[in-house]
Amino acid sequence: MAIDSLAxxxxxxxxxxxxxxxxxxxxxxxxxxxxxxxxxxxWAVLILAVGLAAALSWESWPAIRxxxxxxxxxxxxxxxxxxxxxxxxxxxxxxxxxxxxxIAVPLSLGAAIFLAELAPAWIRPPVAFLIEMLAAVPSxxxxxxxxxxxxxxxxxxxxxxxxxxxxxxxxxxxxxxxIGMLAAGLILAxxxxxxxxxVSREVLLAVPGSQREAALGLGATRWETTRIAVxxxxxxxxxxxxxxxxxxxxxETMAxxxxxxxxPEIAASLFAPGYTMASVLANExxxxxxxxxxxxxxxxxxxxxxxxxxxNGLARVLVWTVGAAPARGGRA
Amino acid sequence: MKSPTKFxxxxxxxxxxxxxxxxxxxxxxxxxxxxFPYPIYSKWFEEYIKVDPEVRFNYQSIGSGGGIRQITERxxxxxxxxxxxxxxxxxxAPGPLLHIPxxxxxxxxxxxxxGNPQLAFTGPVLADVFLGKITRWNDDRIKALxxxxxxxxxxxxxxxxxxxxxxxxxxxxxxxxxxxxxxxxVGRGTSVKWPVGLGGKGNEGVAGQVKNAPGALGYVELAYxxxxxxxxxxxxxxxxxxxxxxxxxxxxxxxxxxKSMPADFRVSLTNPNGADAYPIASxxxxxxxxxxxxxxxxxxxxxxxxxxxxDGQRHPAALLYAPLPAPVVKQIEATLRQITCSGKPILxxx
Numbered sequence: 001m002a003i004d005s006l007a008x009x010x011x012x013x014x015x016x017x018x019x020x021x022x023x024x025x026x027x028x029x030x031x032x033x034x035x036x037x038x039x040x041x042x043w044a045v046l047i048l049a050v051g052l053a054a055a056l057s058w059e060s061w062p063a064i065r066x067x068x069x070x071x072x073x074x075x076x077x078x079x080x081x082x083x084x085x086x087x088x089x090x091x092x093x094x095x096x097x098x099x100x101x102x103i104a105v106p107l108s109l110g111a112a113i114f115l116a117e118l119a120p121a122w123i124r125p126p127v128a129f130l131i132e133m134l135a136a137v138p139s140x141x142x143x144x145x146x147x148x149x150x151x152x153x154x155x156x157x158x159x160x161x162x163x164x165x166x167x168x169x170x171x172x173x174x175x176x177x178x179i180g181m182l183a184a185g186l187i188l189a190x191x192x193x194x195x196x197x198x199v200s201r202e203v204l205l206a207v208p209g210s211q212r213e214a215a216l217g218l219g220a221t222r223w224e225t226t227r228i229a230v231x232x233x234x235x236x237x238x239x240x241x242x243x244x245x246x247x248x249x250x251x252e253t254m255a256x257x258x259x260x261x262x263x264p265e266i267a268a269s270l271f272a273p274g275y276t277m278a279s280v281l282a283n284e285x286x287x288x289x290x291x292x293x294x295x296x297x298x299x300x301x302x303x304x305x306x307x308x309x310x311x312n313g314l315a316r317v318l319v320w321t322v323g324a325a326p327a328r329g330g331r332a
Numbered sequence: 333m334k335s336p337t338k339f340x341x342x343x344x345x346x347x348x349x350x351x352x353x354x355x356x357x358x359x360x361x362x363x364x365x366x367x368f369p370y371p372i373y374s375k376w377f378e379e380y381i382k383v384d385p386e387v388r389f390n391y392q393s394i395g396s397g398g399g400i401r402q403i404t405e406r407x408x409x410x411x412x413x414x415x416x417x418x419x420x421x422x423x424x425a426p427g428p429l430l431h432i433p434x435x436x437x438x439x440x441x442x443x444x445x446x447g448n449p450q451l452a453f454t455g456p457v458l459a460d461v462f463l464g465k466i467t468r469w470n471d472d473r474i475k476a477l478x479x480x481x482x483x484x485x486x487x488x489x490x491x492x493x494x495x496x497x498x499x500x501x502x503x504x505x506x507x508x509x510x511x512x513x514x515x516x517x518v519g520r521g522t523s524v525k526w527p528v529g530l531g532g533k534g535n536e537g538v539a540g541q542v543k544n545a546p547g548a549l550g551y552v553e554l555a556y557x558x559x560x561x562x563x564x565x566x567x568x569x570x571x572x573x574x575x576x577x578x579x580x581x582x583x584x585x586x587x588x589x590x591k592s593m594p595a596d597f598r599v600s601l602t603n604p605n606g607a608d609a610y611p612i613a614s615x616x617x618x619x620x621x622x623x624x625x626x627x628x629x630x631x632x633x634x635x636x637x638x639x640x641x642x643d644g645q646r647h648p649a650a651l652l653y654a655p656l657p658a659p660v661v662k663q664i665e666a667t668l669r670q671i672t673c674s675g676k677p678i679l680x681x682x
Binding site: 179275 | 494540
């Protein structure tokens with residue numbers, strides 16, 4: 001209060017007063033406004049998240065009541081008969097995303113290490129730019145490219161030899177349609193590579209030079225330096241990058257829908273068609289007419305939210321535990 | 333520095349204000365629903381400006397299910413659906429709803445075989461292929477229908493729509509009528525539990541998968557098949573004739589059904605008994621309340637519908653929809669005269 005009145009008096013005697021008092025008075029008001037705005041945005045985000053979960057739960061309540069836990073463990077999806085089980089969609093979402101990570105993580109980390117550690121300086125910006133460009137391609141374009149280029153290529157050139165060489169594994173059995181889980185995993189991998197690569201590159205660039213100098217000073221080779229001093233130092237960031245990619249893969253809809261075959265069945269083979277949670281929502285929501293059907297679809301949306309939250313939670317736990325490790329390692 | 337910015341802001345404000353002023357005089361009719369008739373409806377909305385410049389339309393092609401939901405909740409002036417509403421759905425609506433047929437569509441069987449010969453199918457053979465009972469192209473029953481075509485010893489890759497769709501409804505409705513096995517095992521709906529096959533999203537998804545998989549057999553809308561020059565099989569109708577899917581044979585399906593048309597037009601046209609009727613055809617409907625809440629809007633809507641089933645029928649053929657046959661137009665006229673506003677008929681005897 002005293003400062004306010006001082007400042008108010010100050011504005012009256014402008015020429016003799018130092019401008020500092022004036023600005024301090026304004027800052028008091030500005031600070032309060034700033035605080036209110038920030039608080040409002042925090043609450044808005046929180047309310048939005050809680051409201052989203054509440055609305056999804058509310059809308060899916062008829063399906064939850066009708067099917068209970070059966071919804072999670074049965075794989076019978078028959079809109080005509082009004083029987084709904086979400087297991088094939090959960091399975092498809094998890095398997096396609098994990099397959100995508102399996103392919104994308106080595107590629108992305110390799111690219112990030114090259115860009116951060118090995119590449120000559122002049123080549124870094126254009127290559128990094130090109131990789132980030134991949135993130136700007138709309139997913140429907142990936143989907144079309146998938147149908148017209150990737151799928152025929154898989155069907156004619158990849159799946160037949162894979163089936164011949166590794167056909168004794170259930171993973172690679174069945175007729176080569178091209179379309180299916182493998183195509184979905186591949187297209188997702190291409191879509192998450194730019195995310196994982198650019199975040200990993202930033203993480204690696206943030207590793208202090210003294211780390212590398214110390215390792216080199218101890219006589220480590222280039223590879224050993226990268227492995228011991230850079231990758232280990234940045235591993236919590238790298239895991240964060242990978243989980244960001246996973247989050248993207250779990251929610252991707254359009255491109256996956258176009259190449260996965262949309263068949264709600266759990267098949268051991270990667271050649272077989274599958275289905276994901278996001279795809280079934282995109283496919284069936286517009287024409288779902290019965291209340292129970294809509295409710296079952298909303299419950300899938302709720303499940304997708306739960307899976308995403310679980311994955312994010314897991315990410316946090318991983319980043320915390322791994323993030324604590326270098327300190328201990330450093331002491332040893 | 334500041335004045336150009338100000339000038340731009342003012343320009344922007346003007347640009348926002350100017351079109352808003354005459355819009356007051358106009359009436360904006362809101363509609364939502366089926367995606368399949370969207371091209372012809374937009375054509376109509378555009379042409380109708382010449383007839384009545386006061387009325388503008390805003391149509392959201394969100395799907396038949398969405399259209400039914402929105403008209404039931406009265407958030408739009410009219411809904412649109414590729415499948416008739418069920419009795420249960422009609423009961424949920426706050427007032428009696430009318431089904432107004434607007435145009436017809438057909439669904440064709442398309443395939444990918446070496447050289448793409450012109451094939452012919454019967455309903456039971458199609459049903460057994462989609463049930464997974466016939467699995468190879470050189471099956472005796474397919475060979476018997478296509479003696480001149482060279483059919484490879486290759487598995488049939490069945491492709492269906494993965495998204496809920498009126499196209500699927502028409503297709504499985506036909507299979508239900510033709511095959512008791514299909515009706516028992518699968519049934520009818522905008523999405524069903526497919527016994528075999530791969531799902532593609534939209535006509536383009538199915539067509540893309542059919543084009544890319546040798547030995548594929550799928551179904552798409554007639555309009556889509558014609559514009560994309562996809563092979564389309566002839567299908568045997570109830571009269572035993574093999575009918576090529578065309579606009580004329582689709583209209584013939586409705587003409588054949590005109591004699592036994594129910595008053596509310598909630599009718600499936602598949603497997604009709606006309607000699608030249610293509611057997612996998614259907615109406616698409618606009619859904620309007622019989623009693624309109626607002627007189628001016630009700631009048632505008634009824635007049636538009638009247639125009640659509642008369643002068644509007646010049647436009648469908650160019651967009652590869654089949655126009656309504658004359659006897660059906662007469663029947664719809666009677667229905668449109670039933671539209672009222674607080675009890676008073678809107679379209680007086682014209």
